[in-house]
Amino acid sequence: MIDLRYHIVSIVAVFLALGLGILIGSSIVSDDLMVTQQQKIIDRLEEQFSTLREREKNLLAENASQSRIINNYENFSQGMLVPIVKDRLQGTNLAVVVSGDREIPANLINSLTIAGANVTSQTVILGNINMKDAALRAKLIEFYALESNVASDVLRTRVAVSVGMLLANKLSPEAQKFLEDNNLIKTSGSYSNPVDKVILIGGTDKLNTSFPESFDTGLINTLISEGQQIIGVESSLTKYSYMKTFQKYNMITIDNIDLSLGQISLVLAMIGEPGDYGTKSTAVKFMPSLPVEYLRR
Numbered sequence: 001m002i003d004l005r006y007h008i009v010s011i012v013a014v015f016l017a018l019g020l021g022i023l024i025g026s027s028i029v030s031d032d033l034m035v036t037q038q039q040k041i042i043d044r045l046e047e048q049f050s051t052l053r054e055r056e057k058n059l060l061a062e063n064a065s066q067s068r069i070i071n072n073y074e075n076f077s078q079g080m081l082v083p084i085v086k087d088r089l090q091g092t093n094l095a096v097v098v099s100g101d102r103e104i105p106a107n108l109i110n111s112l113t114i115a116g117a118n119v120t121s122q123t124v125i126l127g128n129i130n131m132k133d134a135a136l137r138a139k140l141i142e143f144y145a146l147e148s149n150v151a152s153d154v155l156r157t158r159v160a161v162s163v164g165m166l167l168a169n170k171l172s173p174e175a176q177k178f179l180e181d182n183n184l185i186k187t188s189g190s191y192s193n194p195v196d197k198v199i200l201i202g203g204t205d206k207l208n209t210s211f212p213e214s215f216d217t218g219l220i221n222t223l224i225s226e227g228q229q230i231i232g233v234e235s236s237l238t239k240y241s242y243m244k245t246f247q248k249y250n251m252i253t254i255d256n257i258d259l260s261l262g263q264i265s266l267v268l269a270m271i272g273e274p275g276d277y278g279t280k281s282t283a284v285k286f287m288p289s290l291p292v293e294y295l296r297r
Helices: 005-026 032-083 108-114 133-144 151-166 175-179 210-227 243-247 259-272
Strands: 094-096 118-125 185-187 197-201 229-233 252-254
Touching: 032 108, 032 259, 094 108, 094 151, 108 259, 118 259, 133 151, 151 175, 151 185, 151 210, 175 185, 197 210, 210 229, 210 243, 210 259, 229 243, 229 259, 243 252, 252 259
Parallel strands: 094 118, 094 197, 197 229, 229 252
Antiparallel strands: 118 185
16 A cells, blocks of 8 residues: 555645745735735646645545455465365464564464364463553562562563463463453463464554563573474564564564465465565565475376
8 A cells, every 4th residue: 555644744835835925925015016926826826736736636546446456365375274274284283472562364263173183272462561550560570570770671671471371381371360450461272282383473563561571572582492382473464573583583473464365375385485474575485386296286
């Protein structure tokens, strides 16, 4: 989609320029000259304004056309998803973690189920991870036995370590309950089954929930120390991307997991073609190669 903010700013600038023209005109001594100059400025601005309106109309039409194309590609990808990914992850145990106070992208769990994977647990990191609540900070400081003036990043990292230990089935039930009761995490599923891979969904649209260098890094380091393989993913329209943080760890990354093609890429990458896939500048390739058996059909 084309960003129209620049053009809106341009339109506002037209009116500012009109005001400036009137101000300049008022400084001219001759009334006739002032009127003539103002009329020229107004004519010029009206012409520019008409051009901008036409450009905006064309951009809106182009956006609508691109949206239709994207929807058609998504519909096509949805139709291709089942035959491509079906049973590709048969018997694989997966844990899904969502940071950045977001929801799990639509159809992701369904796609993984079609691929034969068993999603053993889903963990969502909640908004309290921003550590704005003074009472919560005090509870965390006491719980983790930290100094009273400890930085919020340290608290987030401690919570991240606890989440990592939860995924490794090494966190006490009391500690899990503490995190849940204080609205730091929301959990579902079982954490007692061994996990083959952890899918970490990052990225956020809100700056006050963007903590990739404290929470996500702390979680990744903990999972790596526990021998877990991590795949870092995020949605295609995420405002604050975590891809650069994820790629520091040489993990598989998918930056369009909200789309069917991103979900196809996730499955194919997990079965043998690791890499950085998607549509953003951090992606190395659009998607993994299709299995040879599909090319022979």
